[in-house]
Amino acid sequence: MLGLHSKDFKTLVIVAVLTMLAPFILNPFPSGSAMAQFNAGYPDLMQRFVIFGIFAIGFNILFGLTGYLSFGHAAFLGVGSYSAVWMFKLLSMNVIPGIILSVIVAGIFALIIGFISLRRTGIYFSILTLAFAQMSFNLAYSVLTPITNGETGLQLTLNDPRILGVSATESGGIPVTNFFGAEMRSTYELVVGGWDFQFNTGYYFCAMMLLLAFYLSIRIFRSPFGLMLRAIKANKTRLNYTGLNTRPYALAAFVISGMYAGLAGGLLASMDPLAGAERMQWTASGEVVLMTILGGAGTLIGPVVGAGFIKYFENIFSKINDSVLHGWFDFLPQGMENAAVWVTEHFVGPGWHLTLGLLFMLVVTFLPGGLVEGGQRLARLFRRKSGDKPDAASQSKPAE
Amino acid sequence: MGILEIKNVGKRFGGLQALGDVNLSIAENSVHAIIGPNGAGKSTLLNVLVGKLIPDTGSVMFDGQSVLGRTPYEINQMGISRVFQTPEIFGNLTVIENMLIPCFAKRDGSFELNAITSIAGQKDIIEKAEHMLESMNLANKRHMHSASMSRGDKRRLEIAMCLAQEPRLLLLDEPTAGMARADTNNTIDLLKRIKDERDITIAIIEHDMHVVFSLAERITVLAQGTPLVEDVPQNIKGHPKVREAYLGETAVA
Numbered sequence: 001m002l003g004l005h006s007k008d009f010k011t012l013v014i015v016a017v018l019t020m021l022a023p024f025i026l027n028p029f030p031s032g033s034a035m036a037q038f039n040a041g042y043p044d045l046m047q048r049f050v051i052f053g054i055f056a057i058g059f060n061i062l063f064g065l066t067g068y069l070s071f072g073h074a075a076f077l078g079v080g081s082y083s084a085v086w087m088f089k090l091l092s093m094n095v096i097p098g099i100i101l102s103v104i105v106a107g108i109f110a111l112i113i114g115f116i117s118l119r120r121t122g123i124y125f126s127i128l129t130l131a132f133a134q135m136s137f138n139l140a141y142s143v144l145t146p147i148t149n150g151e152t153g154l155q156l157t158l159n160d161p162r163i164l165g166v167s168a169t170e171s172g173g174i175p176v177t178n179f180f181g182a183e184m185r186s187t188y189e190l191v192v193g194g195w196d197f198q199f200n201t202g203y204y205f206c207a208m209m210l211l212l213a214f215y216l217s218i219r220i221f222r223s224p225f226g227l228m229l230r231a232i233k234a235n236k237t238r239l240n241y242t243g244l245n246t247r248p249y250a251l252a253a254f255v256i257s258g259m260y261a262g263l264a265g266g267l268l269a270s271m272d273p274l275a276g277a278e279r280m281q282w283t284a285s286g287e288v289v290l291m292t293i294l295g296g297a298g299t300l301i302g303p304v305v306g307a308g309f310i311k312y313f314e315n316i317f318s319k320i321n322d323s324v325l326h327g328w329f330d331f332l333p334q335g336m337e338n339a340a341v342w343v344t345e346h347f348v349g350p351g352w353h354l355t356l357g358l359l360f361m362l363v364v365t366f367l368p369g370g371l372v373e374g375g376q377r378l379a380r381l382f383r384r385k386s387g388d389k390p391d392a393a394s395q396s397k398p399a400e
Numbered sequence: 401m402g403i404l405e406i407k408n409v410g411k412r413f414g415g416l417q418a419l420g421d422v423n424l425s426i427a428e429n430s431v432h433a434i435i436g437p438n439g440a441g442k443s444t445l446l447n448v449l450v451g452k453l454i455p456d457t458g459s460v461m462f463d464g465q466s467v468l469g470r471t472p473y474e475i476n477q478m479g480i481s482r483v484f485q486t487p488e489i490f491g492n493l494t495v496i497e498n499m500l501i502p503c504f505a506k507r508d509g510s511f512e513l514n515a516i517t518s519i520a521g522q523k524d525i526i527e528k529a530e531h532m533l534e535s536m537n538l539a540n541k542r543h544m545h546s547a548s549m550s551r552g553d554k555r556r557l558e559i560a561m562c563l564a565q566e567p568r569l570l571l572l573d574e575p576t577a578g579m580a581r582a583d584t585n586n587t588i589d590l591l592k593r594i595k596d597e598r599d600i601t602i603a604i605i606e607h608d609m610h611v612v613f614s615l616a617e618r619i620t621v622l623a624q625g626t627p628l629v630e631d632v633p634q635n636i637k638g639h640p641k642v643r644e645a646y647l648g649e650t651a652v653a
Contacts, residue, residue, distance in 0.1 A: 003518055216516075224504050224522070225515040227493075231501050234490035241450065241488070242502050243476035243565060245510040252513055 008218050011300060015214055019207040022046055023197045030194025034327070037319060040312055043187055043200030044271075048311045050203070050210040051267045056291040056303030057210075057217050058260020062253050063289070064298035065226060067233035071126045071285050072113065072133030076106040076258040078140060078280030080265025082147070085154045085275045092164040093175045095184065095205070095270040099263060106262020107255055109136075114254035118247060121236075133285050140277040153276030177270050179205055184271055202271045209267060210304075213260060218300060220256070229253050230298075261288075290356075294363055296370025305371050310356065317352035321345075403428040403569060403601050404449070409458035411444055411625075418444040419455065420626040426569075431595060431602045433612045436622035437646055442605045445622070446573055449603075450482050451475040462569065473510050481562035482571045487554035489561070491547030495538055498546050498557060499529035502564040528564065536560040536590075552583045556590065563594065570594075572604040576611050588614045613637070621645060 001009045018025065027041030040046070059073050080102030087098035117128040140148040148154055158168045162175075169175050177184045184202035191197075220226045228249050231239050239246055269275055278284070287310065295306025322345060329340040347355045367373045402425035411419040419441045426432045436442055447453040449460060451472040460467045467475050476482075490498050503525045508514070519526075533539045536556045541549065546557060555575065562570060575591070576584040588611055595602060595615075606612050612619060612633070619636045621628040623645040629636065636642055 003521075005518075005520065219518070220515050222518045222520070223515050224500075224508070224517065224519055225513060227497060227500060227504070227519060230493060230497075231490050234492040235488060238488040238490060238561075239501070240472045241476055241482050241484075242561065243473050243505040243510055244501070245471075245473050248511045252515075256515075 002215070004215075004218060005222070008222065008300070012211070012215060012218065015301065015304070016211055019050065019210060020204075022049070022203070022207070023199050027195060027197055031196045032194055037324065038316060040316060041198060043185075043198055043203050045311065045315050046200070046203045047206050047267075047271050048315070049308045050206040051264050051271070052288070052291065052307040052311055053210050053304040054206075054213045054267070055261055055264035055288055056295065056307040057213050058257040058264070059288045060257075060292050060297060060299075060303040061217060061220060061229075061260070062257035063292055064303070065221070065229035065233065066250055066253050068118070068121070068250060068254070069126045069289065070117075070129040070254070070257075071282065071289065072117075072129035072131075072136075073257065073261050073288050074282070074284035075113070075133040075136040075280050076110055076261035077265040077268070077284065078136065078275065078277065079109050080106045080262035081269040081275035081279055082140070082154055082265075083262070084266040084269035085156070085273055086147075088156060088162075088177065088269070088273050089160040090163065092162065093177050094164075095177050095179050095266075098177075098270060099209075099266040102262045102266030102269070103259045104262075106265065107259040109262075110255045110258025111251070114251050114258070118250050118254060130282060130285070133280060134282060137277055137280040137282075140280055148275070148277060151277065153274050155274045177202075177273055206267050206271070209263065213263065214300075214304070221300060225249070225252070290360060294360055294370055296372030299370065299372045302370050302372040309371065313352055313356050313359075317348050317355060318350065320348035322349075402426045403463055404603070405459075405461040406445075406449075407459045407461075409445070409448060409455045409460060411441075411448065411453060411455045417625055419448070420624065422458070422622075422625070422627060424620055424627060424630070426601060426603055427618070428568075428601055429599055430617045431591075431604065431615050433604045433606060433616035433619045434622060435606060435609075435612055435619060436628075439624075440622040440645075441625040442622055443573070444625075446482075446571060446605055449475075449571060450480065476565070476567075477505075477510055479566075479568035480571060481565055481567035481569070483555075483558055483562055483573060483575055485573045485577050487551065487558045489546050489554055489558050491545070493546060494543050495533065495546050495549070495557060496529060496542040498561060499532055499542075499564065500525060502561045503528050503532075506565045532560045532564050552579065552586065555579075555587065559590065559594070563598075567600065569601045569603060572602065572606075574606055574608075575604065576606070576608055584608065584611060587611075591615055 004012065023041050023046070026046060027039045029035040029039050055077060063069055083102040083105040084098035087101045091097050113129065113132045117125050117132065120128060141151060156174045158174060160167055166175060182201050184205065187198050187200040189196060189198050228244060232246050232250060236246055265279070291306035291310050292303045293306070294309060295304065296302025322341065325341045325344050325348070326337065329337045332340055345351065363370060404426040406422055406424040409419055409422040422445060434442055434445065444453065448455050449467065451467060451470050451474070454468060462478055462480060465478065467478065490501065500519065507525065530539065533542055538553065538557060538560065541553065546554065549557070576587050579587065591602065592615065594600065604615065616633055618630065619633055620630040621636065621642050628641050628645055629639055
């Protein structure tokens with residue numbers, strides 16, 4: 001189906017079902033209950049899941065296939081965001097032109113940065129991309145203030161010219177982003193019993209983009225081009241002596257992944273029309289590296305899993321504060337309660353990075369193939385438990 | 401006129417004259433061995449031929465075209481394939497994937513952005529790759545990770561990958577280095593078969609005299625960066641100059 005193998009098509013269908021039903025799946029606890037804070041089914045976070053999923057899928061095309069570790073991909077995300085916001089300011093509040101421009105501009109940026117950075121490999125390549133990203137960040141933060149609005153960030157105002165549209169709505173507000181009239185922020189709430197499910201237009205728009213991006217990445221993985229990218233990682237010398245020019249292959253992968261990052265940036269701006277320089281900072285570049293490795297570099301689904309994981313931690317664990325912890329350890333005697341809270345509070349709230357760091361260390365040490373490898377091992381374990389011998393399907397190829 | 405014409409090639413590394421004044425002609429569809437003691441400049445010469453090194457002087461013509469100043473992939477696309485001393489294969493990929501890459505390189509050239517087409521749909525390429533594997537007795541290992549194969553299998557895979565590109569000149573850099581006698585003989589038989597089956601010129605750099613004298617139709621002896629003698633194998637064996645170059649080494653005796 002759709003030019004895919006049955007196995008890949010199945011993966012795509014599973015991802016499609018999961019993203020479409022996400023408002024239910026991510027909202028397992030009734031809104032009044034004590035566990036409700038672990039619900040992730042609200043529009044803002046769900047949008048983040050899929051947008052950073054797209055970012056990580058694109059990054060994986062470069063890092064997972066060719067092994068070139070870019071430490072500057074957030075620059076393309078930031079460039080994408082600025083482009084989209086400018087499109088909203090100047091042309092129309094429809095998200096499509098904005099997203100198209102962000103992909104194109106990010107692609108051009110990636111072409112320039114990639115052309116220079118790919119003259120080197122290994123650590124030097126990583127440092128070059130990092131340097132470019134930091135340069136972009138500083139340009140956006142101070143030098144290019146007329147374009148980026150410096151540290152305040154680029155925002156919509158009531159005096160934007162907006163050729164196809166109005167500068168301000170009749171009620172005097174700033175118009176909102178839309179997809180041919182469907183407002184990105186509009187949310188339909190379904191209340192069933194104690195549950196409150198939210199269906200947000202913006203989320204579903206992003207989810208469709210994710211499916212498109214995921215589908216394209218499967219096609220790339222299974223194409224001769226994808227094979228060449230994996231060959232770059234495996235043995236560049238042999239590839240050269242097999243009559244293949246590695247440079248344009250690596251550059252094409254770099255540009256494609258840059259365009260994915262641009263798409264993610266454009267979507268971020270479409271959900272919330274502002275763009276700040278902090279999106280280009282090196283921590284943001286590092287985050288996508290973590291996502292890809294945590295989920296499983298070089299696998300199809302890994303980056304999406306990793307992105308979801310990190311964004312969940314960032315948004316859910318960071319919200320747990322002292323009073324919540326005291327609530328949890330209520331049942332303990334006073335002294336022990338305080339001790340338990342004291343220990344735990346370092347791992348939640350602002351200390352969520354500590355939990356993530358520990359988790360990352362565990363995954364990298366025990367599951368070098370990322371969470372996807374963990375899943376595969378579990379699946380194999382279950383298959384063995386259920387009695388039959390491991391079949392051919394369990395000897396899956398690395399790129400699943 | 402040979403298919404490969406090397407004229408007055410010299411290469412100096414600092415104070416070391418690696419290649420003095422090399423003149424060498426390799427006839428089309430022949431098996432030509434280049435031998436010589438350690439440090440004779442064999443590897444330097446090979447690296448010049450494949451574009452890894454650019455000589456200080458001289459010219460190298462392949463089929464009437466100069467190879468100097470071209471990159472390794474360009475020279476490969478001209479029809480020169482190289483087999484390395486330690487097999488260079490794509491260790492992380494399966495055997496069949498290894499085989500597909502040269503097939504694509506032969507059909508599509510040095511770069512092709514076919515990112516949306518599926519490999520599974522390219523029947524002609526897959527057929528060719530499968531055929532090559534079968535002819536090398538590797539078909540039953542097609543889904544194996546190539547890194548986990550034995551050295552002999554890796555060598556055969558590498559040769560198969562080079563042949564899939566249908567090169568006109570195959571360069572072999574000590575193809576039996578580090579092999580047991582049985583494996584060495586298998587490799588000799590394989591190379592003989594390749595020679596019989598197709599129109600191909602083979603240039604071989606080798607230490608092992610057993611290999612050289614079983615395969616070569618002509619032999620060039622290099623010593624200290626210059627060709628000492630070039631002749632048919634029978635005349636090389638007892639040649640006084642060759643004995644002199646190899647003095648202390650019993651291999652020739």
